[in-house]
Amino acid sequence: MDLRFGDSKPTDEERAAIDTLLGPPESSWEGADRSDADLRWARGGREARERRDLLLPGLHAVNDRIGWISEGALDYLCRRLTVPPAEAYGVATFYAMFSVKPRPATVLHVCTDLACAAAGASELCAGVEAGLGLGSGVSVERSPCLGLCERAPAALAIKAGDPVRTAVSAPATVERAVLAASSPDSAPEEPPAALAVPQAGDPSLMLLSRVGVVDPASLDDYRAQGGYTALRQAFAIGPAGVIREVTDAGLVGRGGAAFPTGRKWQATASQPDRPHYLVCNADESEPGTFKDRVVMEGDPYSLVESMTIAGYAVGAHKGYLYLRGEYPRALERMEHAIGQARARGLLGDDVLGQGYAFDIEIRRGAGAYICGEETALFNSIEGYRGEPRSKPPFPVEKGLFGKPTAENNVETLVNVLPILTMGAQAYAAIGTGRSTGPKLFCVSGSVDRPGIYELPFGATLGELLDLAGVRKRLRAVLLGGAAGGFVRPDELDIPLTFEGTREAGTTLGSGVVLAFDDTVPLPRLLLRIAEFFRDESCGQCVPCRVGTVRQEEALHRIVDRTGADAASDIALLREVGRAMKDASICGLGQTAWNAVESAIDRLGAYE
Amino acid sequence: MTLIPLGIPRRLLEFTIDGEPVRAPEGSTILDACRSVGKDVPTLCQGDTLAPKNACRVCVVEVEGSRTLVPACSRKAEADMQVLTDSERARHSRKIVLELLASSVDLSTTPEVAGWLKEYEAKPDRFGPDAARLNEEPKVDNDLYVRDYDKCILCYKCVDACGDQWQNTFAISVVGRGFDARIAVEHDAPLTDSACVYCGNCIEVCPTGALSFKSEFDMRAAGTWDEPAQTETTTVCAYCGVGCNLTLHVQDNEIVKVTSPHDNPVTHGNLCIKGRFGYQHVQNRD
Ligand SMILES: Cc1cc2nc3c(=O)[nH]c(=O)nc-3n(C[C@H](O)[C@H](O)[C@H](O)COP(=O)(O)O)c2cc1C
Ligand code: SF4
Ligand code: SF4
Ligand code: SF4
Ligand code: FES
Ligand code: FES
Numbered sequence: 001m002d003l004r005f006g007d008s009k010p011t012d013e014e015r016a017a018i019d020t021l022l023g024p025p026e027s028s029w030e031g032a033d034r035s036d037a038d039l040r041w042a043r044g045g046r047e048a049r050e051r052r053d054l055l056l057p058g059l060h061a062v063n064d065r066i067g068w069i070s071e072g073a074l075d076y077l078c079r080r081l082t083v084p085p086a087e088a089y090g091v092a093t094f095y096a097m098f099s100v101k102p103r104p105a106t107v108l109h110v111c112t113d114l115a116c117a118a119a120g121a122s123e124l125c126a127g128v129e130a131g132l133g134l135g136s137g138v139s140v141e142r143s144p145c146l147g148l149c150e151r152a153p154a155a156l157a158i159k160a161g162d163p164v165r166t167a168v169s170a171p172a173t174v175e176r177a178v179l180a181a182s183s184p185d186s187a188p189e190e191p192p193a194a195l196a197v198p199q200a201g202d203p204s205l206m207l208l209s210r211v212g213v214v215d216p217a218s219l220d221d222y223r224a225q226g227g228y229t230a231l232r233q234a235f236a237i238g239p240a241g242v243i244r245e246v247t248d249a250g251l252v253g254r255g256g257a258a259f260p261t262g263r264k265w266q267a268t269a270s271q272p273d274r275p276h277y278l279v280c281n282a283d284e285s286e287p288g289t290f291k292d293r294v295v296m297e298g299d300p301y302s303l304v305e306s307m308t309i310a311g312y313a314v315g316a317h318k319g320y321l322y323l324r325g326e327y328p329r330a331l332e333r334m335e336h337a338i339g340q341a342r343a344r345g346l347l348g349d350d351v352l353g354q355g356y357a358f359d360i361e362i363r364r365g366a367g368a369y370i371c372g373e374e375t376a377l378f379n380s381i382e383g384y385r386g387e388p389r390s391k392p393p394f395p396v397e398k399g400l401f402g403k404p405t406a407e408n409n410v411e412t413l414v415n416v417l418p419i420l421t422m423g424a425q426a427y428a429a430i431g432t433g434r435s436t437g438p439k440l441f442c443v444s445g446s447v448d449r450p451g452i453y454e455l456p457f458g459a460t461l462g463e464l465l466d467l468a469g470v471r472k473r474l475r476a477v478l479l480g481g482a483a484g485g486f487v488r489p490d491e492l493d494i495p496l497t498f499e500g501t502r503e504a505g506t507t508l509g510s511g512v513v514l515a516f517d518d519t520v521p522l523p524r525l526l527l528r529i530a531e532f533f534r535d536e537s538c539g540q541c542v543p544c545r546v547g548t549v550r551q552e553e554a555l556h557r558i559v560d561r562t563g564a565d566a567a568s569d570i571a572l573l574r575e576v577g578r579a580m581k582d583a584s585i586c587g588l589g590q591t592a593w594n595a596v597e598s599a600i601d602r603l604g605a606y607e
Numbered sequence: 608m609t610l611i612p613l614g615i616p617r618r619l620l621e622f623t624i625d626g627e628p629v630r631a632p633e634g635s636t637i638l639d640a641c642r643s644v645g646k647d648v649p650t651l652c653q654g655d656t657l658a659p660k661n662a663c664r665v666c667v668v669e670v671e672g673s674r675t676l677v678p679a680c681s682r683k684a685e686a687d688m689q690v691l692t693d694s695e696r697a698r699h700s701r702k703i704v705l706e707l708l709a710s711s712v713d714l715s716t717t718p719e720v721a722g723w724l725k726e727y728e729a730k731p732d733r734f735g736p737d738a739a740r741l742n743e744e745p746k747v748d749n750d751l752y753v754r755d756y757d758k759c760i761l762c763y764k765c766v767d768a769c770g771d772q773w774q775n776t777f778a779i780s781v782v783g784r785g786f787d788a789r790i791a792v793e794h795d796a797p798l799t800d801s802a803c804v805y806c807g808n809c810i811e812v813c814p815t816g817a818l819s820f821k822s823e824f825d826m827r828a829a830g831t832w833d834e835p836a837q838t839e840t841t842t843v844c845a846y847c848g849v850g851c852n853l854t855l856h857v858q859d860n861e862i863v864k865v866t867s868p869h870d871n872p873v874t875h876g877n878l879c880i881k882g883r884f885g886y887q888h889v890q891n892r893d
Binding site: 002003004006071074075084085086087088089090093094100368385390392534535536537538539540541542543545546547548549550553554557572575576578579581582583584585590 | 660661663664667675676678681683700702704707708710733734735737761763775776781782783784785786787788791792793795796800801802
């Protein structure tokens with residue numbers, strides 16, 4: 001590799017931010033001042049190059065401290081890691097939370113996505129911009145879903161510095177959002193995670209049973225509430241036993257694709273290539289989804305324990321928790337929990353004295369929905385652009401760092417705890433034949449009690465909406481998030497199972513249930529969905545990169561039209577949508593047209 | 608006698624293409640197999656010496672049992688696969704992909720695409736006059752080559768050629784995301800401020816003419832570029848002893864650009880700045 005670095009130098013602060021992460025540079029080859037010794041030896045870049053995966057943490061370090069990433073900072077980081085500056089620039093410009101242009105130290109992300117739009121996000125944005133005034137030192141950025149939909153409208157303030165400060169305002173008013181942005185330290189604390197669980201305390205809960213009951217900061221409390229019995233059980237039955245239980249329990253993935261978890265683990269465990277990795281997908285950027293956040297905020301040790309079990313089952317000694325960059329409180333709770341577990345021998349070289357080594361490393365995303373796609377997530381961790389890889393080969397064979405990898409959603413993993421404590425049989429008896437166990441639903445929009453609901457698979461959409469207190473004059477329900485589909489108010493008897501929704505021609509996706517009453521203008525909503533996909537497309541393949549743009553343009557043209565006036569554009573949308581579904585590389589492009597299509601077909605959106 | 612390394616014999620896979628039985632060595636792509644039986648599948652981003660990126664999706668074919676269409680250029684053939692290269696489904700996607708591309712970038716210098724647009728009855732105009740386009744001005748910032756990203760289909764070939772697959776210089780990368788994604792050097796600087804060593808290997812692989820010799824760019828602007836009138840002569844580069852092959856493209860007795868044969872075992876199409884651009888002395892006739 002023949003690298004050339006520019007002349008721009010980092011400021012002292014930028015250098016300090018990077019050195020705090022990487023340690024001081026050892027020689028001028030790495031960006032230190034030149035010493036006599038440096039003239040006599042040359043160090044190849046291999047060692048540093050193997051740390052390429054520190055590129056994303058390095059970009060975070062600079063962005064956190066300064067608020068944006070300058071040429072000098074990027075070049076210095078590249079020198080330290082032997083990464084070509086052009087590539088690092090490509091990575092830095094991929095993520096929405098980074099800026100390579102100067103901007104104020106404080107950024108206020110105001111959510112303008114579906115639930116927040118319905119709750120008045122555009123007025124909030126306008127109000128905040130007016131309230132802050134010019135030269136406020138705050139940059140207001142319109143953001144996709146912040147995963148706080150139960151408290152819409154939402155805003156997140158991030159103030160660069162050492163340390164970086166964050167404040168969440170939700171439900172946000174103009175005054176509270178302005179306060180969060182102008183002085184994040186004095187903004188009121190967020191309500192406890194349990195407030196997002198309207199059923200909290202209900203004895204029938206399995207996955208959410210501890211949220212609001214357990215102290216999320218206390219490992220002892222977690223153990224007192226039954227924590228770590230599942231891991232003991234796992235050690236008692238061995239890795240093959242765990243995989244057998246998970247398979248017999250019929251657990252399928254909760255991240256959207258509904259792939260059988262036991263099969264994934266078995267396929268990973270049986271690969272001869274080493275090491276194996278476990279990755280927990282906590283990127284959760286699907287608009288309308290916030291369940292993983294609530295689990296991590298309210299019961300963080302349950303995820304640490306279930307990742308340990310999963311790692312043990314697939315033969316991994318290292319687990320990565322890829323955590324969405326917009327979740328400061330979940331990050332803090334998970335960091336704390338992992339630290340405590342490590343200090344107490346529940347992670348590390350000898351977990352529970354059983355001779356099994358396992359540790360968890362957190363990687364923060366930086367604002368890219370596509371990084372939730374499993375292979376894009378690998379690229380993101382490895383320090384490349386978060387672009388999906390083409391499959392085959394599948395992750396179980398060549399995943400993170402090219403090694404066999406099992407990747408699972410947070411909710412999927414925490415299901416392993418009841419499977420091991422109650423046994424596969426008892427677990428499989430919950431729900432329906434092909435959708436077993438409990439399921440988390442993220443209910444928001446036009447309901448009185450938005451939040452996470454836990455129900456056994458098989459409850460109907462109507463039952464769930466009744467629980468949440470659905471408001472009168474329901475116009476439409478979006479199932480499965482932006483990548484899902486709309487259903488009508490007269491279809492509320494759809495059973496909430498994978499097979500039931502499939503039969504009804506829709507999808508359960510990641511468990512989003514967004515209700516809209518008839519005050520919400522449907523064409524605007526569809527436009528927002530199209531805008532979301534256009535913004536979030538990675539840009540790699542033509543059907544998605546250009547198709548999402550053409551889709552949005554057509555929806556703009558017909559936003560105030562119906563019937564014959566809209567017909568030709570709808571025909572165009574259908575043709576483009578069909579090719580996007582058929583020819584895109586990954587699930588983003590393949591599903592980007594689903595919601596709009598369902599709104600046209602099921603809701604008669606433009607009739 | 609020249610020894611040609613044969614490698615270990617490969618198993619033959621049997622499967623069908625458009626209902627006809629075919630056999631192809633293990634490891635072949637569907638595209639290889641199609642071409643070996645004389646079936647034509649259009650390709651834009653595929654390159655003969657680069658790992659397929661399968662980004663353009665114009666080569667998609669239908670494979671029995673697969674939920675989506677698959678890119679022929681990168682999907683390996685498997686035993687008993689049933690491939691349809693010209694089904695209504697595949698043709699539909701190809702047509703849309705061609706329309707999407709032609710409506711957003713300038714394909715006037717992309718070989719073969721005009722024919723495909725006709726063949727698939729693509730109508731790029733139907734997205735209306737306001738359809739977003741790249742609308743980039745050509746970047747003319749050095750005397751050797753011009754980057755006209757208005758013609759770029761983001762096939763990633765130049766990035767792969769400049770990076771770990773050919774040149775190992777890593778001067779260019781894809782930056783930004785979605786429709787705003789572009790090829791650029793670090794900090795979006797001019798090429799002259801980048802790591803570029805002007806080997807021109809990126810021009811060699813660019814399928815659309817987005818990257819071109821300054822000589823070609825100027826002649827096109829002046830209306831004097833006349834490809835049919837050009838002759839091509841392959842010779843050995845005289846600068847050093849490596850033995851790279853040069854193909855001189857000559858028009859009116861002047862070298863107008865230099866390429867290199869991809870099947871040459873020494874270079875596989877790679878050259879350095881001297882072989883690629885250092886031809887002025889040949890035509891210095893004073
Ligand atoms: C565009 C896109 C975004 C995704 N986002 C997420 C996500 O945020 N969280 C998640 O768990 N899975 C997400 N997925 C699904 C993952 O690719 C993968 O299927 C899942 O993490 C596997 O875990 P599971 O088997 O436990 O469901 C996404 C998929 C696509 C195509
Ligand atoms: S479908 Fe979209 S997000 Fe997925 S690889 Fe293609 S461009 Fe990227
Ligand atoms: S001329 Fe060579 S070094 Fe320069 S960008 Fe192209 S491939 Fe890279
Ligand atoms: S410049 Fe040419 S080679 Fe590079 S991505 Fe664009 S079309 Fe492909
Ligand atoms: S937080 Fe705004 S829509 Fe989810
Ligand atoms: S040629 Fe196959 S995807 Fe481009």
